[in-house]
Amino acid sequence: xxxxxxxxxxxxxxxxxxxxxxxxxxxxKVKRTADGHPDLSGLWAYAVDLPAGGIKRExxxxxxxxxxxLSNRRAPKGEVKGALPFTAAPAYKPEFQxxxxxxxxxxxxxxxxxxxxxxxxxxIGPPRKIVQLPNEVIFFYEDMSGDTYRVIPTDGxxxxxxxxxxxxxxxxxxxxxxxxxxDVTNFDDVTWFGEGGYFHSDAMHVTERLWLDNGNLVWQATxxxxxxxxxxxxxxxxxxxPTNEPLEESARCVEDDGHRxxxxxxxxxx
Amino acid sequence: MKYRIFAALVVLMAAGSLSAHHSTTAVxxxxxxxxxTGTLNRVEWINPxxxxxxxxxxxxxxxxxxxxxxxxxxxRRVGVNKSDIAKAQGQMIxxxxxxxxxxxxxxxxxxxTFADGSTLETVPAGQIPEK
Numbered sequence: 001x002x003x004x005x006x007x008x009x010x011x012x013x014x015x016x017x018x019x020x021x022x023x024x025x026x027x028x029k030v031k032r033t034a035d036g037h038p039d040l041s042g043l044w045a046y047a048v049d050l051p052a053g054g055i056k057r058e059x060x061x062x063x064x065x066x067x068x069x070l071s072n073r074r075a076p077k078g079e080v081k082g083a084l085p086f087t088a089a090p091a092y093k094p095e096f097q098x099x100x101x102x103x104x105x106x107x108x109x110x111x112x113x114x115x116x117x118x119x120x121x122x123x124i125g126p127p128r129k130i131v132q133l134p135n136e137v138i139f140f141y142e143d144m145s146g147d148t149y150r151v152i153p154t155d156g157x158x159x160x161x162x163x164x165x166x167x168x169x170x171x172x173x174x175x176x177x178x179x180x181x182x183d184v185t186n187f188d189d190v191t192w193f194g195e196g197g198y199f200h201s202d203a204m205h206v207t208e209r210l211w212l213d214n215g216n217l218v219w220q221a222t223x224x225x226x227x228x229x230x231x232x233x234x235x236x237x238x239x240x241x242p243t244n245e246p247l248e249e250s251a252r253c254v255e256d257d258g259h260r261x262x263x264x265x266x267x268x269x270x
Numbered sequence: 271m272k273y274r275i276f277a278a279l280v281v282l283m284a285a286g287s288l289s290a291h292h293s294t295t296a297v298x299x300x301x302x303x304x305x306x307t308g309t310l311n312r313v314e315w316i317n318p319x320x321x322x323x324x325x326x327x328x329x330x331x332x333x334x335x336x337x338x339x340x341x342x343x344x345x346r347r348v349g350v351n352k353s354d355i356a357k358a359q360g361q362m363i364x365x366x367x368x369x370x371x372x373x374x375x376x377x378x379x380x381x382x383t384f385a386d387g388s389t390l391e392t393v394p395a396g397q398i399p400e401k
Binding site for chain 1: 293296297315316317318319321338340341342343344345346347348349350370371372374376388389390391392393394395397398
């Protein structure tokens with residue numbers, strides 16, 4: 001009897017060890033839903049630009065320094081498997097180039113996001129939480145302009161024809177192999193699609209691609225706007241780690257520095 | 271006059287830790303260090319910058335100081351909640367920062383020293399060891 005317990009225990013230990021070795025050496029196996037697609041569901045790390053640096057907390061002589069993990073917002077190091085070729089900046093038609101430069105030069109006065117406005121798609125970036133259901137996926141976001149969500153059909157239906165235009169547009173999605181391709185139209189022309197003064201027209205069309213790579217979520221978007229862009233623009237892919245950090249309501253946004261700005265200095269946020 | 275304004279030695283201390291949204295140099299004079307000791311009136315956990323209000327004794331009565339800091343999402347990810355600061359509401363605290371260029375009683379938060387001597391202080395990225 002004792003021997004049998006011992007044997008069973010040893011076998012279990014070997015299995016655990018093998019499982020550990022597998023995780024350590026090979027890429028994580030893609031988790032799939034019942035219909036065979038990769039399962040993108042889950043919580044993904046907060047991927048909004050935050051200040052570098054950290055906080056030093058000293059209590060009773062004990063010092064703890066903690067720094068925010070900014071890796072989810074930074075450009076990935078090295079090649080990202082499955083990513084489309086991308087460029088740092090979009091190409092505007094010649095007649096709009098001066099306008100883009102002027103908007104960017106005065107970003108702290110002209111950027112809607114600076115004044116708590118919605119970033120819209122694609123500037124909002126990858127979602128913080130994904131719920132993947134058989135006929136739709138739901139993206140949840142944390143954003144200081146308001147914690148928005150997008151319910152995106154994947155059942156083959158066309159875009160809505162009765163929806164009002166907005167910052168996040170109207171989305172439908174399909175699977176291209178193991179990549180979820182989200183097609184977004186019906187935008188208003190209020191948002192920027194990037195921080196560099198990247199205004200757009202109501203003809204903007206965005207294609208987002210999401211896939212899993214070794215347990216991380218990869219997100220990449222392509223922006224087309226035949227009215228203002230000379231060519232489609234594909235953004236730098238973003239690689240976001242899974243997290244257990246729950247979604248939390250973003251604090252209300254009240255911009256109070258606009259009237260105090262004495263120059264045009266600014267820098268990254270979304 | 272409980273606060274004192276120092277000159278530029280701490281510019282490097284401030285650089286790097288104060289980024290987000292607008293550049294701090296657009297509003298604050300990084301060389302104008304200010305230290306305010308007074309009563310923590312209230313804490314507002316709002317975007318795009320948290321706000322801390324401190325009432326200090328001034329030459330002509332109470333000086334109502336307003337310190338702004340990084341966004342709530344940043345504080346959350348460096349392990350600081352609103353309650354870590356708001357717990358001292360009504361108590362004396364000392365706050366270090368850099369003062370607004372417009373000369374108002376407005377400054378960028380760098381350090382809080384609580385009545386029990388414990389502190390919270392921003393640290394530039396360059397001064398934190400890489401993991």
